[in-house]
Amino acid sequence: xxxxxxKKIFLILGILSLAVVFTGCGKKTSAxxxxxxxxxxxxxxxxxxxxxxxxxxxxxSTHKNxxxxxxxxxxxxxxxxxxxxSAQASGKVPDVVQVGWAYDNYFASNFKYLTPTDAAxxxxxxxxxxxxxxxxxxxxxAKDSNGKLVGLPYSLSTPVLFINKDxxxxxxxxxxxxTTWEGVKEASKRIYDQSGKYGLYIQEPGxxxxxxxIMLSNGAKIQKNGKADxxxxxxxxxxxxxxxxxxxxxxxxxxxxxxxxxxxxxxVAMAFTTIAQASHIKESASFNAAAIVAPHFxxxxxxxxxxxxxxxxxxxDSEQQKAAWKFEKWMYSAESAVTxxxxxxxxxxTQAALKSNDFKDYTNANPMxxxxxxxxxxAVPWTSFPKKGLQAEQTMIDARDKILSxxxxxxxxxxxxxxxxxxxx
Amino acid sequence: MxxxxxxxxWHLLLxxxxxxxxxxxxxxxxxxxxxxxxxxxxxLSLIPLRPTLNNYLMLNRQVNLLTLTWNTFLMAxxxxxxxxxxxxxxAYAFRSYRFKGxxxxxLIFVSTIFVPFTIIMIPNYLVIAKLNLLNNVLGxxxxxxxxxxxxxxxxxxxxxxPNTLIDAAKVDNxxxxxxxxxxVIPILKPSIVSVGAxxxxxxxNEYVWPTLxxxxxxxxxxxxxxxxxxxxxxxxxxxxxxALSTIMVxxxxxxxxxxxxxxxxxxxxxxLK
Amino acid sequence: MHNKNKRILPFLYLLPxxxxxxVFMIIPIIYTFYLSFFDWNLIAPTKEFxxxxxxxxxxxxxxxxxxxxxxxxxxxxxxxxxxxxPYFISxxxxxxxxxxxxxxxxxxxxPSLFSLVVGAMIFTWMLxxxxxxxxxxxxxIGISMPNWSNSGILAITVICFITNWKVFxxxxxxxxxxxxxxxxxxxxxxxxxxxxxxxxxFNVVLPMNRGISVYVLILTIVQGLQYVFxxxxxxxxxxxxxxxxxxxxxxxxxxxxxxxxxxSSALAIVTFIIxxxxxxxxxRFVEGRSDKYV
Numbered sequence: 001x002x003x004x005x006x007k008k009i010f011l012i013l014g015i016l017s018l019a020v021v022f023t024g025c026g027k028k029t030s031a032x033x034x035x036x037x038x039x040x041x042x043x044x045x046x047x048x049x050x051x052x053x054x055x056x057x058x059x060x061s062t063h064k065n066x067x068x069x070x071x072x073x074x075x076x077x078x079x080x081x082x083x084x085x086s087a088q089a090s091g092k093v094p095d096v097v098q099v100g101w102a103y104d105n106y107f108a109s110n111f112k113y114l115t116p117t118d119a120a121x122x123x124x125x126x127x128x129x130x131x132x133x134x135x136x137x138x139x140x141x142a143k144d145s146n147g148k149l150v151g152l153p154y155s156l157s158t159p160v161l162f163i164n165k166d167x168x169x170x171x172x173x174x175x176x177x178x179t180t181w182e183g184v185k186e187a188s189k190r191i192y193d194q195s196g197k198y199g200l201y202i203q204e205p206g207x208x209x210x211x212x213x214i215m216l217s218n219g220a221k222i223q224k225n226g227k228a229d230x231x232x233x234x235x236x237x238x239x240x241x242x243x244x245x246x247x248x249x250x251x252x253x254x255x256x257x258x259x260x261x262x263x264x265x266x267x268v269a270m271a272f273t274t275i276a277q278a279s280h281i282k283e284s285a286s287f288n289a290a291a292i293v294a295p296h297f298x299x300x301x302x303x304x305x306x307x308x309x310x311x312x313x314x315x316x317d318s319e320q321q322k323a324a325w326k327f328e329k330w331m332y333s334a335e336s337a338v339t340x341x342x343x344x345x346x347x348x349x350t351q352a353a354l355k356s357n358d359f360k361d362y363t364n365a366n367p368m369x370x371x372x373x374x375x376x377x378x379a380v381p382w383t384s385f386p387k388k389g390l391q392a393e394q395t396m397i398d399a400r401d402k403i404l405s406x407x408x409x410x411x412x413x414x415x416x417x418x419x420x421x422x423x424x425x
Numbered sequence: 426m427x428x429x430x431x432x433x434x435w436h437l438l439l440x441x442x443x444x445x446x447x448x449x450x451x452x453x454x455x456x457x458x459x460x461x462x463x464x465x466x467x468x469l470s471l472i473p474l475r476p477t478l479n480n481y482l483m484l485n486r487q488v489n490l491l492t493l494t495w496n497t498f499l500m501a502x503x504x505x506x507x508x509x510x511x512x513x514x515x516a517y518a519f520r521s522y523r524f525k526g527x528x529x530x531x532l533i534f535v536s537t538i539f540v541p542f543t544i545i546m547i548p549n550y551l552v553i554a555k556l557n558l559l560n561n562v563l564g565x566x567x568x569x570x571x572x573x574x575x576x577x578x579x580x581x582x583x584x585x586x587p588n589t590l591i592d593a594a595k596v597d598n599x600x601x602x603x604x605x606x607x608x609v610i611p612i613l614k615p616s617i618v619s620v621g622a623x624x625x626x627x628x629x630n631e632y633v634w635p636t637l638x639x640x641x642x643x644x645x646x647x648x649x650x651x652x653x654x655x656x657x658x659x660x661x662x663x664x665x666x667x668a669l670s671t672i673m674v675x676x677x678x679x680x681x682x683x684x685x686x687x688x689x690x691x692x693x694x695x696x697l698k
Numbered sequence: 699m700h701n702k703n704k705r706i707l708p709f710l711y712l713l714p715x716x717x718x719x720x721v722f723m724i725i726p727i728i729y730t731f732y733l734s735f736f737d738w739n740l741i742a743p744t745k746e747f748x749x750x751x752x753x754x755x756x757x758x759x760x761x762x763x764x765x766x767x768x769x770x771x772x773x774x775x776x777x778x779x780x781x782x783x784p785y786f787i788s789x790x791x792x793x794x795x796x797x798x799x800x801x802x803x804x805x806x807x808x809p810s811l812f813s814l815v816v817g818a819m820i821f822t823w824m825l826x827x828x829x830x831x832x833x834x835x836x837x838x839i840g841i842s843m844p845n846w847s848n849s850g851i852l853a854i855t856v857i858c859f860i861t862n863w864k865v866f867x868x869x870x871x872x873x874x875x876x877x878x879x880x881x882x883x884x885x886x887x888x889x890x891x892x893x894x895x896x897x898x899x900f901n902v903v904l905p906m907n908r909g910i911s912v913y914v915l916i917l918t919i920v921q922g923l924q925y926v927f928x929x930x931x932x933x934x935x936x937x938x939x940x941x942x943x944x945x946x947x948x949x950x951x952x953x954x955x956x957x958x959x960x961x962s963s964a965l966a967i968v969t970f971i972i973x974x975x976x977x978x979x980x981x982r983f984v985e986g987r988s989d990k991y992v
Contacts, residue, residue, distance in 0.1 A: 433794070433795055433796075433797075435790050435794045435795050436795060436798070438787075438790065439787070439790065439791065439795070439798075439802055442787060442802075442806065442866075443802065443805045443806070445863070446805060446806055446808060446809050446863065446866065446867070447805065447808065449809075449817070449820045449821065449824060449863065450808065450809070450812075450820075452820060452823075452824060452831075453816070453820050456823075465829075468830070468831045468834060469831050469834065469835075510714070511714045511715040511718065512715075514711040514712070514714065514715070515711060515712055515714075515715045517711055518707075518708040518709075518711035518712050522707070522708035522711075524708050524709075530712065530716075532981070533719070533724075534715065534719065535977075535981075536974070536977050537719060537723055538917075538920070538977075539920055539970075539973040539974060539976060539977040539980075540723060540727065540970065540973070541920075541923070541924055541946055541949075541966065541969050541970060541973060542924060542946075543946050543949035543950060543953075543962075543965075543966045543969065544726070544727055544730050544949075544963075544966040544967065544969070544970050545722065545723055545726035545727060545730065546949075546950070546953065546966075547726075547729075547730065547733070547740070547953055547959060547962070547963070548725065548726035548729040548730060549722055549726050552721065552722070552725075552726070567718070567722055568722045570718050570722070571718055571719055571722045571723045576715070601707060626810070626811055629813075630812065630813035630814070632813065632814065632815055632928050633927070633928075647813075648813045648815050651813075651815050651816070651819075652815075655815075655819060655932065663819075663823060666819055667819075667820075670812075670813075670816040670819070670820075673813060673816065674811055674812055674816070677811040677812075678808075678811055681807070681808070681811055685804060688807070689800075689803050689804065689807065689871060
């Protein structure tokens with residue numbers, strides 16, 4: 001009797017699993033005149049993911065013949081590239097993708113895409129949209145090493161120095177002394193000597209964006225004529241500053257999430273990180289937090305690599321491309337761009353959005369954004385090596401980690417530079 | 426067993442082990458009821474100063490908890506059923522038949538326990554894509570089915586069934602199907618339940634295959650949704666992540682509490698000796 | 699008729715498993731083996747044949763050498779944390795206490811219900827060397843916590859500890875059950891002979907429990923090396939400078955971050971060979987009945 005019960009259970013389980021198989025396979029694609037396009041982005045829920053969904057919903061409700069599906073890709077631009085790579089291997093690519101600047105050349109040389117220049121020519125008949133929306137400088141961020149426009153700049157970010165005003169006031173640090181890295185070091189020393197707290201944290205994610213900013217602000221070049229050139233004396237000195245800060249316990253050396261946690265907790269006085277962290281810091285810090293323009297070394301100007309992303313069209317079919325282009329243009333409208341910016345903490349890329357009253361109101365309510373907008377004037381494209389760009393970035397990360405654990409700076413940077421240049425042959 | 430009447434200091438050590446095991450969980454639950462600020466400011470207090478349900482409400486607004494849970498459940502259920510069925514059938518074949526190459530086949534099956542996922546990661550992705558099963562619960566379940574743990578455990582349990590019992594049934598010309606269902610399965614019931622529970626819990630928490638196969642938010646499982654909240658670029662929202670983690674463990678915990686006796690006593694007694 | 703049935707039936711029973719293994723395991727392994735001789739980036743239309751270059755790289759490249767060394771460190775730590783400690787605790791629970799055994803069992807097992815992603819998140823928060831609760835308590839008693847994420851060996855310790863948190867209960871119960879299966883009369887006899895408890899354990903209990911302990915030991919290594927993948931990925935991404943990477947993580951890094959499928963595949967094959975050696979040991983000691991199925 002007992003066994004018949006078990007038999008029944010097996011039967012039910014079997015039927016259940018069969019049912020699952022059939023429902024799984026039975027997904028149909030509705031064939032109608034509605035164009036379905038997929039949009040791949042990197043915005044996690046903590047970073048405006050909800051805003052992206054909201055925008056897409058709005059687009060779908062106002063465009064009856066296009067249906068956009070937004071797809072979140074974990075692990076930022078690196079994760080998106082990986083997924084795109086896998087998607088290409090499987091033969092199913094999305095239509096619009098968000099590409100980080102560092103992947104500019106890599107994307108251009110490995111994937112099939114429609115340049116915005118061609119999209120405008122094919123579907124608008126003129127390039128008015130591109131010319132009127134972006135400055136020349138902003139457009140230059142989205143060009144590959146051959147000078148070809150790969151996508152349209154979508155979001156911009158710059159590193160800023162977040163400060164804990166309570167700590168600075170307590171230990172008598174003047175805010176205006178923090179415009180130079182030398183000043184930051186002095187302030188850190190003062191804070192460390194009196195409180196034992198760290199003065200500074202410099203972000204250490206899976207790229208060397210912030211470190212490049214420090215080198216650039218010491219007059220160094222990351223690349224020259226497509227070759228790595230950061231092992232110059234200016235580059236070495238910038239890293240020397242960083243290494244000393246860490247070895248003298250003035251700067252905290254730890255992975256990104258933990259470093260930001262320590263700043264928010266009030267254990268570190270200053271954090272050099274992307275403006276995208278602004279809303280997180282605002283929401284979680286219980287001290288008086290502010291942001292100031294990225295420091296530079298004495299005798300040099302602030303120069304930072306721009307962060308953020310562009311949108312590129314990977315749709316293959318002309319009708320799909322047309323729909324994708326329409327969607328892109330809608331996303332670049334001042335209204336959508338500012339909405340997106342509010343949700344994600346990035347700066348919008350179009351002139352119309354940056355100058356809109358809506359955005360001005362927003363920066364007035366969130367003054368942390370102001371130094372970031374100001375820094376845009378000093379931004380240069382993020383270095384993207386023409387060949388084996390991912391491996392080049394990894395080489396620079398490796399060099400950073402080696403130096404921070406005490407390796408000799410000039411030989412480490414030289415070795416990294418040679419390794420990258422050997423791959424550019 | 427040995428010392429009677431004395432105070433047993435070993436308990437202090439064991440209580441320390443319990444603390445190490447349980448304290449992180451208490452921190453998880455307590456943080457899920459804290460505001461973002463309080464999670465930084467009142468780190469040490471296990472009872473939230475200003476308890477809030479906000480993290481859960483926000484979570485409910487930001488992700489579709491029902492879909493996430495259903496996706497995870499479906500995947501874990503398919504994996505569990507699949508592994509139990511294949512495990513039982515295979516173990517039964519090894520137990521009750523003699524055939525050429527049995528040892529060889531057995532070795533191949535068992536050796537799959539020793540295959541690191543990294544070696545099959547790339548080809549499997551390509552196969553699932555070819556089968557058009559990306560973003561599909563089957564696509565993420567199939568590679569997980571290749572696991573011989575069930576076969577090994579069931580085989581070891583079946584070996585304890587006296588030969589005479591099965592031989593007697595065979596002499597009586599009882600069909601194999603009946604021997605399987607009426608004799609073998611009932612004897613194995615405790616280990617089926619406990620192995621099933623373990624399979625389910627492990628698959629529920631599976632991270633690697635869903636990461637590779639599920640790219641569409643609509644097909645995400647709970648561990649993947651957690652990735653939403655550990656994106657470093659926008660800052661980690663720890664209390665929110667802890668709220669999701671708490672939700673994630675509810676079902677495994679229920680299963681554990683229901684089958685606790687089986688899991689703790691029979692998985693090992695019946696399976697591994 | 700019956701005879702014919704008898705010959706086909708076992709294969710029918712084996713068929714589902716066989717198909718699954720063939721499609722999702724055996725063919726993929728062969729394909730990975732094939733890829734290990736080529737230079738490829740997963741999407742380029744052509745693969746460049748490079749012979750044994752990828753394998754030579756695995757052993758010559760200083761980063762890979764470091765990673766291989768780390769893998770050995772991982773194995774040692776995993777054995778201590780996930781095997782020796784649970785074994786020690788299970789001996790205590792079995793032989794040195796006579797109350798609360800069941801309660802301990804129930805409580806020890808609870809962390810096994812959690813995902814390693816969750817474990818990794820909670821522990822990075824708890825162990826934040828500057829701002830975590832533990833650092834805070836230590837600071838108040840005057841100890842400064844080392845910044846573990848900057849030291850390969852400490853990062854490995856923390857990562858192993860996180861997996862220990864998850865698998866401790868499971869291994870503990872397996873080992874405890876092994877101990878439970880030792881016939882009571884042997885233990886009682888020793889008791890009557892007044893043999894000291896630790897000698898009884900070393901001379902009688904441990905040898906008798908050898909089968910299951912070798913099984914748990916090897917599982918600890920094989921599964922442990924794969925389990926640590928998640929915390930590495932969530933916490934250190936292999937850093938500082940590959941200090942906490944192991945062969946499994948390096949394989950993933952090469953495949954899905956750097957797109958060097960050749961190096962990745964070669965690393966995977968080498969890992970597999972190491973695992974196979976462990977498998978051989980497992981069969982010798984645990985199955986211990988290789989003659990049975992011939």
